[in-house]
Amino acid sequence: MQTNQIRQSFYQRYREKFGHLPWYKRYEFLLPLSLFIILLGIFLPSGRPSNAIGWVLICTFIFIVLLWVVGVLTDVEKPRWLRAIAAFGLIFVFGFSFYRYSGARWDLFTKTFLNPSMMQGAWSELLLGLEMTLKLALVSMLISTVLGLIIAVLRSFKNPILEFFLIIYIDFFRAIPLIVLLVFVYYALPFLGIALDPYLAAILAVSLNYSAYVAEVFRSGIESIHRAQVEAARSLGLRSLQAMRLVILPQAVRVVVPPLTGLMVALLKDTALATIIGLPELLYKGIQTMIWKANPTPLVTVALIYLLVLLPLTRFSSYLERRSKKWVKSAR
Amino acid sequence: MGEERQVMIETIDLHKYFKDQHVLKGISVKIYKGEVVAIIGPSGAGKSTFLRCINRLEEPSSGKIYIEGVDITSPRVDMNKIRSEIGFVFQSYNLFPHLTAIENIKLAPVHVRKIPEKEAEQKGLELLKKVGLEDKAHAYPDQLSGGQQQRVAIARALAMQPHMIFFDEPTSALDPEMIREVLDVMQNLAAEGMTMLVVSHELGFIREAATRVLVLADGCVIEEGLPRQLFNNPQHPRTKEFLSKIL
Numbered sequence: 001m002q003t004n005q006i007r008q009s010f011y012q013r014y015r016e017k018f019g020h021l022p023w024y025k026r027y028e029f030l031l032p033l034s035l036f037i038i039l040l041g042i043f044l045p046s047g048r049p050s051n052a053i054g055w056v057l058i059c060t061f062i063f064i065v066l067l068w069v070v071g072v073l074t075d076v077e078k079p080r081w082l083r084a085i086a087a088f089g090l091i092f093v094f095g096f097s098f099y100r101y102s103g104a105r106w107d108l109f110t111k112t113f114l115n116p117s118m119m120q121g122a123w124s125e126l127l128l129g130l131e132m133t134l135k136l137a138l139v140s141m142l143i144s145t146v147l148g149l150i151i152a153v154l155r156s157f158k159n160p161i162l163e164f165f166l167i168i169y170i171d172f173f174r175a176i177p178l179i180v181l182l183v184f185v186y187y188a189l190p191f192l193g194i195a196l197d198p199y200l201a202a203i204l205a206v207s208l209n210y211s212a213y214v215a216e217v218f219r220s221g222i223e224s225i226h227r228a229q230v231e232a233a234r235s236l237g238l239r240s241l242q243a244m245r246l247v248i249l250p251q252a253v254r255v256v257v258p259p260l261t262g263l264m265v266a267l268l269k270d271t272a273l274a275t276i277i278g279l280p281e282l283l284y285k286g287i288q289t290m291i292w293k294a295n296p297t298p299l300v301t302v303a304l305i306y307l308l309v310l311l312p313l314t315r316f317s318s319y320l321e322r323r324s325k326k327w328v329k330s331a332r
Numbered sequence: 333m334g335e336e337r338q339v340m341i342e343t344i345d346l347h348k349y350f351k352d353q354h355v356l357k358g359i360s361v362k363i364y365k366g367e368v369v370a371i372i373g374p375s376g377a378g379k380s381t382f383l384r385c386i387n388r389l390e391e392p393s394s395g396k397i398y399i400e401g402v403d404i405t406s407p408r409v410d411m412n413k414i415r416s417e418i419g420f421v422f423q424s425y426n427l428f429p430h431l432t433a434i435e436n437i438k439l440a441p442v443h444v445r446k447i448p449e450k451e452a453e454q455k456g457l458e459l460l461k462k463v464g465l466e467d468k469a470h471a472y473p474d475q476l477s478g479g480q481q482q483r484v485a486i487a488r489a490l491a492m493q494p495h496m497i498f499f500d501e502p503t504s505a506l507d508p509e510m511i512r513e514v515l516d517v518m519q520n521l522a523a524e525g526m527t528m529l530v531v532s533h534e535l536g537f538i539r540e541a542a543t544r545v546l547v548l549a550d551g552c553v554i555e556e557g558l559p560r561q562l563f564n565n566p567q568h569p570r571t572k573e574f575l576s577k578i579l
Contacts, residue, residue, distance in 0.1 A: 231389050232426035236440035236492060237416025246439060250430045 148214025
């Protein structure tokens with residue numbers, strides 16, 4: 001009782017004096033810490049350390065910087081410039097540590113990774129690969145979307161036997177890794193007398209795999225539409241397929257488009273797995289030219305091409321998501 | 333009134349169970365052409381379930397239902413054909429949010445009745461005029477007030493030129509100042525001789541427009557009669573109790 005009162009009054013006095021800021025957000029803590037960081041920074045080893053003490057020093061340094069950044073960034077009342085320094089400082093410290101201590105030969109960077117002379121004659125190969133990737137992606141998108149939609153509509157009829165088999169289908173193709181499916185279709189099915197060329201095998205595997213995901217997305221979209229909508233449609237004399245086509249699906253599609261776009265982006269990325277069955281798509285061509293030129297520049301180019309194609313798509317999908325949120329809100 | 337009137341709806345010993353809950357306990361009623369029958373009763377009495385069973389939005393558990401002489405509990409009956417002759421107005425309007433008012437109205441005539449688009453549009457505009465919303469033809473449901481949405485919903489039901497219309501508490505989701513505009517539309521319909529089955533507690537409307545009142549309690553019809561007679565002189569103690577609460 002006695003000590004409790006004393007403790008309370010101690011905190012009270014402390015708070016009256018310094019406000020309610022916790023210790024790690026206070027300048028009394030952060031300022032000395034900054035000095036300490038600079039001091040420690042001077043004594044950091046300049047290259048990959050040879051002994052354990054060097055590593056301990058580096059880790060301590062990073063830890064202290066983290067503490068400082070947390071102290072600054074968690075307090076919204078700190079000035080903007082300081083918070084900006086904290087954010088950039090964090091990125092800089094990690095980048096710089098990697099640059100300094102990974103032991104990489106940075107002097108070789110541009111010559112190996114960004115060497116234009118190594119792209120001579122490689123462009124046409126890579127573009128052929130891109131064409132194949134896009135062809136595979138588009139055909140698979142079409143098939144998996146149509147198949148997934150059909151499965152979702154069939155499931156909405158709630159026929160227990162049909163639903164049982166559809167759930168098995170969906171669970172199976174969602175659970176099996178795409179790369180396993182690819183290898184199975186291309187290397188194992190020929191033993192049964194079904195020999196597909198890599199292109200068809202890739203389309204089959206990717207479409208089956210993604211149709212299961214698409215079916216789930218469509219199902220959740222259909223189920224998000226209120227039962228009362230079906231009742232209203234049926235009460236007007238519409239048959240159940242008409243109700244689905246004219247009332248449920250048009251509304252479900254708006255809900256479904258953002259997650260569906262996300263799936264399609266993932267599908268486009270996953271086409272790179274077809275490399276393993278020797279389909280000459282973008283990644284395969286990149287690896288081939290890398291071996292031919294004995295230089296990884298073509299592979300870096302491939303990565304950049306993927307980014308160039310996919311970044312706008314991911315932006316587009318998050319734009320759709322924001323827009324659909326607005327739509328859903330206005331429909332309430 | 334001695335002449336034989338056409339029976340529009342007849343239910344014989346209608347029962348409905350939800351799992352082990354006995355919601356309708358043997359309802360037998362006859363509803364004649366041109367009647368406006370109000371169904372009142374405490375909540376949970378099975379009023380909505382009764383309406384929904386008659387056009388089989390809910391499957392009745394046992395009993396017979398005849399719509400214009402057709403036994404609709406028989407498995408061979410074309411329920412879509414029957415439903416297209418019965419308008420249904422819901423408590424929560426249930427307009428299609430992705431379609432404009434006029435598109436809501438002409439959807440069923442075009443796709444069920446196979447009426448040409450142009451003609452259906454013409455008819456739809458006439459109906460919108462009838463419910464006082466000719467200027468809202470191209471508004472989406474979320475741009476309309478509750479009362480306006482419910483009037484569009486009534487126009488949508490009328491567009492099928494149904495032989496009868498069911499109203500399931502059409503005004504209970506509405507703000508007080510919007511109730512009047514919906515009731516006016518319903519009153520006009522009643523005056524035109526439409527057969528109507530109305531679950532509602534709008535006593536003013538029932539007094540003015542209803543030709544008969546059924547009182548439902550605990551899944552049974554406990555009393556029926558002319559509105560004035562029933563309101564002024566209820567016989568059954570449960571009716572008295574219920575009326576004393578809402579009058």
